[in-house]
Amino acid sequence: MAVSDWTTIIGLEVHAEMLTASKMFSNCPVVDSVTAAPNSAVDPLSLGMPGTLPVINMKAMEYGMMVALALNCEIPPFNQFARKNYFYPDLPKGYQISQYDHPLAIKGYIDIELEDGSTKRINVTRAHMEEDTGKLTHAGLSSLVDYNRAGVPLLEIVSEPEIRSSYEAEAYARKLRSILQFLGVNHGDMSKGVLRFEANVSVMHKDDTEFRQRTEIKNLNSIRIMVRAIDVEVQRQIKLWESGEAVKPATLGWDESAANITIQRYKERPDEYRYFPEPDLPILEVSREWVAEVRAKLPELPDAKKQRFVEQLGLPEYDAGVLVAEKAIADYFETILASAENIQAKTVSNWVTGDLFGLLNAEKVEREAIGETNISAENFAKMIVLVDKGTVNAGTVRKKILPIMWETGKDAAQIVETEGLAQISDANLIGDTVQAAIDENPDIVQRYLDGNEKVINAIFGKAMGKLRGKGDPAVVRQALQEKLNALK
């Protein structure tokens, strides 16, 4: 047996909070889990007090349906909530209200792009609504519990085991995340736990006719970590099978400091949740009118936006894909286009995916947080227009203007003025300067005339130096070429 004889099999289970104003079954507010004081957004229902009765949050159902429709799901005619019984301190009632036999949605799919540019369809088995649990924090021998999250509407989206590599898992996760962001139901910030991925992983030998035992990796705090965890787990499983041992069913975690899989518990038998219909909630009928209403309200989704960027704006597929991957970036790009007249979409795309992304990387700011930086899309648009009109050159923008905009948020035109960065395009001045550069560097000019064309860049550099880097590069280059041609 060889490593190449094995195929990776992955099914993803995704938990996405639906960020409504109130919780799934009461009017208790939903708050930011990181910034809000622990247990500041709780009510008798979130705390599982006896005698409380749940009421379905219809807005949460609508959000869930929006996701389901965006994932091309079928919406069955009725929903039934069910109690999923288990005992854990983050679940004060002793059961979670979920859905079992009659979920909100079934049989959808997500199309993902593969490395070779082709598209692959990953089927979605089901999506059901449930309530989130509280959050446990382990501190030494104690555990602290925060019930702010208990009862927050949660949509669980389960994929078929059709994902074949960590690359495909990443593409699926990113596409799903961007759909949630476009719908405005979840901001996708995994560090806040509003979106959580669990990867079910197994491997299959080329002679196998059936799936082998799978494991489940939980607590993956970012898509990058999910990819690494899957890669490590696949290798672990192949090694076990190859050495004649068996993969045991287990729940795994990821230890970031060791960059390794941890085994949280082996489960010999499947979990026994004793699901039964929730007696305190009615069956929820989903009329076709309601589905049509929600469908009509769906905004433009990432795939449609990408296609529009390609067809109407003439952007390359690659650029369009990168721009729509984050809703915040797509919005930023469109705002620039709307505020800068007569600018090529490709020019804007180059600035955004090149210089702006470079800046975000260097400053370690996530792309989705672009709206929180000092550089507004309108100001960025002004800067692009200044370059396009020849007022400043691109090099000056990169080195001087962008850093100031980043730090201060000052207006691009104002920075150009106060810093004296306006480009020199005056043909006479440039002509004289280029002539001076030629006169002062006879050796280099001679090498050029002897056939070493590349040294033209050295003379160009001398001329630009004399202009303190502010010469319009195109004008300088043209003047230089003309003057050198005359010497030939």
Ligand code: ADP
């Ligand atoms: P459970 O109820 O135990 O969670 P499910 O049938 O709901 O089981 O499956 C959970 C997830 O596991 C799904 O995403 C599914 O695609 C995935 N899955 C099932 N079998 C395999 C397998 N052999 N390898 C990898 N993933 C699998």
Ligand code: MG
């Ligand atoms: Mg499961």
